[in-house]
Amino acid sequence: MLDIKYIMENKDYVIEGLKKQGCKIDINAMIDLYLEINKLKTSSQALAEEKNRLSNSIKSASPEDRPQIIAKSKALGEEFKKQQEELETKQEEFNNMMLRMPNLPSPDAPQGEDESGNVVIRRVGELPKFDFTPRDHIELMEMNDWSEMDRITKVCGSRTYAIKNELSRLELAIHMLVLDKLAANGFTTINVPSLSKEKPLYGMGYLPFSSDEIYYMPSDELYLSGTAELVLNSLRADEILSENELPVLYAGFSPCFRREAGAAGKDTRGLVRVHQFLKTEQFVICKNDLAESEKWHQKLLSISEEVLQDLEIPYQVLDICTGDMGAPKYRQYDLEAWVPSQNCYRETHSCSNITDWQARRTNLRYRDNADGKVKYAHTLNNTGIATPRALVPFMENHQQKDGTVRIPEKLQPYMGGKKFIGKNCR
């Protein structure tokens, strides 16, 4: 959510910025509505004042005067109620507009309309050279007895996965490596529910923007969370933190659920795009200060780069352009890992600075030490690691001629010291 006062003071800049995000809200109409609401507020408050004055005078009024005062107060009350109803209708209309406003992208973000405008900042790691014909991750799973892909779709439907033997432990080992790394960086590891009430979805900006991505269970009025960010972003909602508590650093681990409604036909086989997956998420609450949140944005990015480096997976860093960013975002970097079988880089991480856009929605504030004022916090999020998707580049980049898969040194302690896994080295 944006600040209406900021919008009024920087109208042209806001209109320009929203155009880049593809937002069609009429800012002029919105400002007019806001001014109208304020006028209504002023007049209804004058009524309330008079009503309060009368009510408070009753106690000390003489018995003869009372009926008169009561009648007058009652009449005022009815008029007040009428104005309140009008005010509520207009306020709701205004709130809905505000909830639909995306964040304003950073002036430093690349300008562009879609993913073709994204900019590769750097490529890290050497692409593997195979002296044999490399296999894709599905072949590797089949020859190592690592999955039950055919059977599980019969039981659980399409876009589900079941992995077994070393691969099932590898999935958890990678999360442990990432959780340990985040803990060492001062993050609080926290395992959170995948169930959520509706309000956090508005708080995060999932609603009203991408409702068809979300599983909903009407009998319990609960949603299945697509990311731990959902819960972490609302965990401190409505609180006023002390600045001394900042930054709040969470490493959230949770099963994640996505309907993938818009992805029909894409990545239908294998582990790239599934309805349920495991994700360790980095989440930061920091001061309302761009220099501060941009510092954390870089820090989050460097942590996830380190994860891919530890896993010895070649990757590229993308600076996401204005048109390809999600509504909540001020600035976004994606990491894409090299997938040999597809001969391209595929997204594994998404690192975003949300500034105070989410905090305004969740009413997450802190008291600034310097001036004692209450301010909206900045929030940031980044993937720590998401599996099974990350297993795809992992298996494919580290595959050997005999189908076994090499375990990078940093991960070996989490895999019982094994240097290779697969059928041929059991």
Next chain:
RNA sequence: GGAGCGUUGGCAGAGUGGUAAUGCAGCGGAUUGCUAAUCCGUCAUCGUGUUAAAGCGAUGCAGAGGUUCGAGUCCUCUACGCUCCGCCA
């Protein structure tokens, strides 16, 4: 699933239907100077006002309704928490 008790500012904690005490912490100011203390103000949101403030006013006691001239207080529903019973990995 059943029963009982709760939910008041950042925190703690009062509050017979008649203008939300007080303490602690934070911030601002004053004053005194033995490692800090004391005093005053401020300390949730909004409107109005202002360069900015002050000031004035409205709202705010988990949430939504209701009764009343007037609700933190009475009534209804909901959410959450605690205790107990039942069920359970």
